[in-house]
Amino acid sequence: MRQRKIIKSILISSGLFSLILTGQALATPTSQALSYTCAGCHGTNGASNGSAIPSLAGLSKDYLVEAMEAYKKDERSPTIMNRIAKGYSTKEFELMGDFFSNQPVHQNSGQKYDSAKAKAGKKLHKKYCSSCHSEGGTITDDEAGLLAGNAALFMEYSLIDFHDGSRDMPRKMKKKIKKMLKRDKDAFDKLVHYYSKGE
Amino acid sequence: MSNQHNRRNFLKIVGAGGVATTAALYTPFAIGGASKKVVIIGGGMGGATAAKYIRMMDKSVDVTLISADANYYTGFASNEVISGERSLTSITFSYAGLRKRGVKVIIDTAADINAQARTVKLASGTSISYDRLIVAPGIDFKFDDIEGYDARVANEKIPHAWVAGSQTKMLHNQLRSMKNGGTVVLSAPPNPFRCPPGPYERVSQMALYLKHNKPKSKIIVLDSKDKFSKFGLFTNGWKKHYGYGTDNSMIEWIPAYKGGRIEGVDADAMTVTAEFDDFKADVINIIPAQKAGKIAFTAGLVNDSGWCPIQGNTFESTIHKNIHVIGDASIASPLPKSGYAANSEAKVCAAAIVALLNSDKIPDPSFVNTCYSVIAPGNGISVAMVYAYKNGKIVKVKGSGGLTPDEQFDKKLRAREVEYGYTWFHNITQDAFG
Numbered sequence: 001m002r003q004r005k006i007i008k009s010i011l012i013s014s015g016l017f018s019l020i021l022t023g024q025a026l027a028t029p030t031s032q033a034l035s036y037t038c039a040g041c042h043g044t045n046g047a048s049n050g051s052a053i054p055s056l057a058g059l060s061k062d063y064l065v066e067a068m069e070a071y072k073k074d075e076r077s078p079t080i081m082n083r084i085a086k087g088y089s090t091k092e093f094e095l096m097g098d099f100f101s102n103q104p105v106h107q108n109s110g111q112k113y114d115s116a117k118a119k120a121g122k123k124l125h126k127k128y129c130s131s132c133h134s135e136g137g138t139i140t141d142d143e144a145g146l147l148a149g150n151a152a153l154f155m156e157y158s159l160i161d162f163h164d165g166s167r168d169m170p171r172k173m174k175k176k177i178k179k180m181l182k183r184d185k186d187a188f189d190k191l192v193h194y195y196s197k198g199e
Numbered sequence: 200m201s202n203q204h205n206r207r208n209f210l211k212i213v214g215a216g217g218v219a220t221t222a223a224l225y226t227p228f229a230i231g232g233a234s235k236k237v238v239i240i241g242g243g244m245g246g247a248t249a250a251k252y253i254r255m256m257d258k259s260v261d262v263t264l265i266s267a268d269a270n271y272y273t274g275f276a277s278n279e280v281i282s283g284e285r286s287l288t289s290i291t292f293s294y295a296g297l298r299k300r301g302v303k304v305i306i307d308t309a310a311d312i313n314a315q316a317r318t319v320k321l322a323s324g325t326s327i328s329y330d331r332l333i334v335a336p337g338i339d340f341k342f343d344d345i346e347g348y349d350a351r352v353a354n355e356k357i358p359h360a361w362v363a364g365s366q367t368k369m370l371h372n373q374l375r376s377m378k379n380g381g382t383v384v385l386s387a388p389p390n391p392f393r394c395p396p397g398p399y400e401r402v403s404q405m406a407l408y409l410k411h412n413k414p415k416s417k418i419i420v421l422d423s424k425d426k427f428s429k430f431g432l433f434t435n436g437w438k439k440h441y442g443y444g445t446d447n448s449m450i451e452w453i454p455a456y457k458g459g460r461i462e463g464v465d466a467d468a469m470t471v472t473a474e475f476d477d478f479k480a481d482v483i484n485i486i487p488a489q490k491a492g493k494i495a496f497t498a499g500l501v502n503d504s505g506w507c508p509i510q511g512n513t514f515e516s517t518i519h520k521n522i523h524v525i526g527d528a529s530i531a532s533p534l535p536k537s538g539y540a541a542n543s544e545a546k547v548c549a550a551a552i553v554a555l556l557n558s559d560k561i562p563d564p565s566f567v568n569t570c571y572s573v574i575a576p577g578n579g580i581s582v583a584m585v586y587a588y589k590n591g592k593i594v595k596v597k598g599s600g601g602l603t604p605d606e607q608f609d610k611k612l613r614a615r616e617v618e619y620g621y622t623w624f625h626n627i628t629q630d631a632f633g
Contacts, residue, residue: 030563036252036546037567037585040539040627041619044251049629050622052615078604078612080569080583080619087567087585087599153618160611 034092035099041080047106052153058105060140061097067145068093070168077157077166105138107149113196121194124187128180132173136199149198159188235260235556238319238327240309240494241335242266242294244273244538245526247631248545249333250302256553263303263327265319266294271632272363274394275538276624279573281360281371282404290363292632309336312498314519331552334500334507334516335526335541336492337362338393341505344488346463346472356466357483361393373482374408380415381481384471386461387422391506392489393527393536395428396582400572401484403433406441406449407575419480420452421473422459423488429572429580432605436574439608461485491528498522506530511593512564513551514544523548533595534586540568542627543586564588568600571620579603579616 035046038056042048046056056064070076071085088096125136129147133139137147147155161167162177169177180187237253239246242264250264271292279285294304308322312332319327340359342349353359358366358373374383383405387398402420409416427433437443437450453459458475464485465471471478471485490496490505500507500516507524509516509531514523525531525548526541534540547564554561566586573579584600586593603616 030565033547033550033562033565036550037543037565039546039630040542040567041569041623043626044255044630044633048622048626050625052618053622053626078609079615080581080603083583083601084567084569084585084599087596151622153615153622157615 030092031095031099034088035096038096043106045103046100047103048151049108049110051108051111051151052157054151054154055106055108055146055149056100057103058140059097059100059146060143061094061101063140063143063145064097064100065090065093068096075168077161101140105140105146105149107138107198108151109149109198111152111196111198113152113193115197117190117193118197119194121190121192121197124180124184124190125194128176128187129191132170137195138199147195150195152192152196155195156188156192159191163188234330236328236330237262237333237552237556238329238331239264239333239335240312240319241333241337241492241526242268242271242304243335243337243526243541244627244631245335245337245541245545246333247271247292247294247297248542249335249525249549250297251300251631251633252546252549253553254300254302256549257557258301260553260556261303262301263305263329264294264297265305265307265309265321265327267306267308268364269293269306272367273538273624273628274361274363274397275570275627277360277363277367278397278401278404280363280367281374281401282408283371283375284404284407284573287364287368290367292628294632296633309494310497312494312519312522314498314522317521330521330556332522333514333548333552334495334498334522334524334528335545336494336528338489338527338536339492339496341488341490345461345485347466348464348485348487352464352466353485357464357485359486360484361397361486361489370482370484374405375412377413377416377481379413381413381417382479383409383416383418383482383484384478384480385418385420386471386483386485386487387420387424387427387459388486388488389423389460391532391536392486394570395535395537396433396570396572398486399427399429399433400574402450402452403436403441403572403574406437409449410441414449416449418450419478420450420459421461421471421478422452422454423461424459425454425456429582429602432580432602433572433574435605435608436578436580440575440578489527491524495524495528500524500528502530504530511591512547512561512588513555514548515551523552531593533584534566534593535568535570537568537570539570539627540566542631543567545631564593566593569623571616571623573617573620577610577614577617579613579618579620581616581619 042056048055068085071081133144162169273290310322311320358370360366360370441449460474463472502508507529509529514525516522525544527536543566551561569583571581580603582602585596
């Protein structure tokens with residue numbers, strides 16, 4: 001009995017040691033293998049520096065799985081993603097979610113923006129969006145998407161799609177957007193400039 | 200995590216502990232008793248991605264990349280250089296990013312490989328040893344299939360521009376100096392070849408340039424095939440933008456069954472001889488039939504097809520052990536010979552090599568291909584597919600992938616596809632070289 005206990009404790013500690021020594025080599029390989037295929041479009045480890053394709057780095061697992069399921073069911077504006085999403089199971093989406101939720105949130109700092117519009121956009125964000133998208137939408141723990149610092153054109157496409165009904169949004173968001181556009185018809189443009197600037 | 204896994208690692212640690220103190224004195228790569236030296240031949244999408252990802256996955260691996268040129272010019276997006284929509288500089292990438300990641304980059308040509316001794320001989324005379332070798336040489340051309348055409352003619356007068364760089368610029372300049380009302384002849388190769396939609400995006404981009412600058416001109420496409428990638432999307436795009444199918448069409452496509460296969464070229468007379476007719480032209484662009492890059496032949500890595508057979512989960516050659524072939528040179532069908540496929544293969548190969556060097560289990564691979572083409576401003580199209588590895592073979596995942604919908608022209612979507620394509624370009628080049 002005693003011997004078994006010793007072996008067990010050696011095994012546990014050696015597992016810890018090997019984790020430290022080999023780093024990612026012991027991480028779930030399928031999660032990594034699946035997620036690495038996304039990088040060609042979404043950037044290495046999901047950190048996009050382009051303007052039309054969003055970052056995945058740091059997204060919450062639930063948010064990513066939900067988005068992929070929606071693409072798979074053609075519930076979002078048909079892009080290349082709905083065709084790609086059909087190649088994976090829910091389990092595989094979850095593995096991707098494990099990988100990307102463990103990456104640091106990435107903000108693309110190289111995007112052009114108009115300072116005045118970005119300032120106005122920040123105000124609009126605070127007033128109409130921040131109760132769900134905290135800290136400029138950089139806290140992905142709230143299970144909402146990454147906003148500030150994310151790909152500018154993607155933010156614009158998303159707002160357009162929410163507005164024209166080609167993408168579903170929560171009832172609360174619908175109400176707030178309606179209210180915001182009533183006050184300021186250029187609100188989307190201002191928000192996009194703020195998100196391009198980042199936090 | 201199984202106990203078996205733990206036990207194996209436990210033995211490795213104990214083993215390492217015994218020699219670590221002495222081993223650390225002379226080489227950091229000797230820990231655990233095994234050296235981890237990977238050499239990569241070729242600094243294109245496959246080679247560069249593999250170098251970066253091996254270093255990302257395991258910093259203890261010594262990675263050396265051999266590239267014939269100090270810069271790499273992407274094949275994708277090079278059609279926009281031909282049309283003048285973008286600069287050659289915008290498709291030029293150096294190896295500074297890889298060097299920063301600890302990759303040793305040698306600008307030289309690999310002259311030969313000794314698979315038994317595990318060494319690569321460079322043209323400069325130096326020999327480099329490896330534990331695992333990645334061969335990513337890209338393509339070479341079957342010049343012999345076309346009478347009167349060879350590498351010299353291609354460099355001086357009639358470019359193929361199918362390896363981007365100086366010939367890309369040359370073809371752009373030839374279009375610019377051509378008269379309004381001139382004729383461009385483009386010969387498209389037989390399957391399999393690098394970048395299946397590439398010749399047809401090139402036709403689109405050339406037509407875009409001519410429409411704006413020399414509208415009386417014509418493009419004759421002599422094709423060695425009867426159908427091609429994204430066929431409906433391209434031909435519908437040509438109808439929409441370039442009058443395809445009307446008497447006034449800027450593009451005439453002659454498939455193989457109508458005599459599109461070419462037999463020879465006369466560079467002095469500027470004529471192309473096809474199966475049924477001769478075609479006189481002001482600008483000629485011949486994309487010849489292709490085979491694996493030269494070093495794959497020298498090292499005996501090819502089979503009768505002229506391409507390299509591999510294991511689909513490791514990309515290790517089925518001919519020579521410890522040598523892996525990735526990218527266009529490998530036989531990875533149903534994966535296409537594309538930049539994205541090479542990037543995806545490189546990661547699978549990198550993960551397998553890291554596992555093999557560490558005596559770990561080879562991970563189950565996953566692949567994706569995505570490819571964008573720009574027919575005209577505001578009209579982008581794409582093809583995508585997810586691939587898996589099953590029963591020893593790379594297979595398409597059923598129900599995944601496919602083309603941009605074409606039942607009706609969706610203006611919003613097509614404009615977005617152009618932008619997605621541009622971000623794709625930015626991120627994939629950063630993923631390989633950054």
